[in-house]
Amino acid sequence: MALVVEDLRTYYFQPSKTVQAVDGVSFSLLPEKTLCLVGESGCGKSAVALSLLGLIEPPGKIITGRVSLDGRELLAMPPPELRQLRGQDLAIIFQNSRYSLHPSLTIGIQLVETVLSHSGVTVSAAREMAVDALRRVRLPDPVKIFNRYPFELSGGMRQRVMIAMALLLKPRFLIADEPTSSLDITTQTHILDELMELKEQFGAGMLFITHDLAVVAEIADEVAVMRQGKIVEHGPVREVFQNPVHPYTEQLLQSL
Numbered sequence: 001m002a003l004v005v006e007d008l009r010t011y012y013f014q015p016s017k018t019v020q021a022v023d024g025v026s027f028s029l030l031p032e033k034t035l036c037l038v039g040e041s042g043c044g045k046s047a048v049a050l051s052l053l054g055l056i057e058p059p060g061k062i063i064t065g066r067v068s069l070d071g072r073e074l075l076a077m078p079p080p081e082l083r084q085l086r087g088q089d090l091a092i093i094f095q096n097s098r099y100s101l102h103p104s105l106t107i108g109i110q111l112v113e114t115v116l117s118h119s120g121v122t123v124s125a126a127r128e129m130a131v132d133a134l135r136r137v138r139l140p141d142p143v144k145i146f147n148r149y150p151f152e153l154s155g156g157m158r159q160r161v162m163i164a165m166a167l168l169l170k171p172r173f174l175i176a177d178e179p180t181s182s183l184d185i186t187t188q189t190h191i192l193d194e195l196m197e198l199k200e201q202f203g204a205g206m207l208f209i210t211h212d213l214a215v216v217a218e219i220a221d222e223v224a225v226m227r228q229g230k231i232v233e234h235g236p237v238r239e240v241f242q243n244p245v246h247p248y249t250e251q252l253l254q255s256l
């Protein structure tokens with residue numbers, strides 16, 4: 001059981017040029033393991049995440065590649081099937097600033113809708129699952145939060161809600177795109193700890209996108225270093241940190 005990415009290429013066709021945002025990326029994600037994808041801004045990390053989930057929008061396009069989950073080919077999957085798979089088998093946590101929660105729906109409605117769109121449980125069971133998910137991410141008074149709108153919560157609370165939403169259906173693989181970068185350091189540390197704890201409870205594999213090598217040192221089993229759309233180095237985190245082969249990795253480590 002693995003999420004396997006092979007020779008993925010995703011380009012953005014900008015008016016003046018074509019950006020090869022992802023340019024032949026391959027890796028595997030295994031259950032219970034954390035692979036950190038690092039690299040400077042604009043190197044294509046988010047484009048990888050969006051490609052895996054079928055969320056690339058024009059002017060972007062997946063040019064070629066294979067993404068398979070237990071032998072099922074994701075890139076060729078009809079959109080309704082892919083939507084069903086998202087959340088259940090593969091979930092994503094974005095940075096706060098992008099794709100955040102719907103502003104005019106309560107937290108509870110958004111969580112309950114997510115459950116109902118993926119399973120045949122009753123509304124009251126979905127409600128219970130939602131409150132339980134809010135409790136798991138250690139939000140105080142989950143029932144009260146359930147009835148709140150996103151704007152009534154702090155950034156840290158909203159990010160916890162996003163984690164609760166991603167873990168609601170106990171996905172087997174989790175993609176976290178800089179999930180804590182918009183938060184202050186203390187909140188970042190707490191949320192990261194909670195995310196890792198929950199991930200371990202569920203045995204999920206995780207692709208964690210970050211440019212923070214201190215975070216990588218703490219959570220990664222493996223690290224892949226990306227530069228200009230390509231993975232230039234990939235290996236167990238200790239090996240890569242102690243013995244960087246690519247000059248760019250060395251440069252990244254020196255900037256710590």
Ligand SMILES: Nc1ncnc2c1ncn2[C@@H]1O[C@H](COP(=O)(O)OP(=O)(O)OP(=O)(O)O)[C@@H](O)[C@H]1O
Binds near residue numbers: 021042043044047059
């Ligand atoms: N919607 C878009 N339209 C045009 N070009 C885009 C779009 N999204 C991304 N790109 C381009 O694709 C390249 C990769 O962007 P991407 O967001 O994947 O980088 P990143 O490594 O995630 O950066 P960051 O760490 O800043 O989030 C960049 O050159 C970017 O300008």
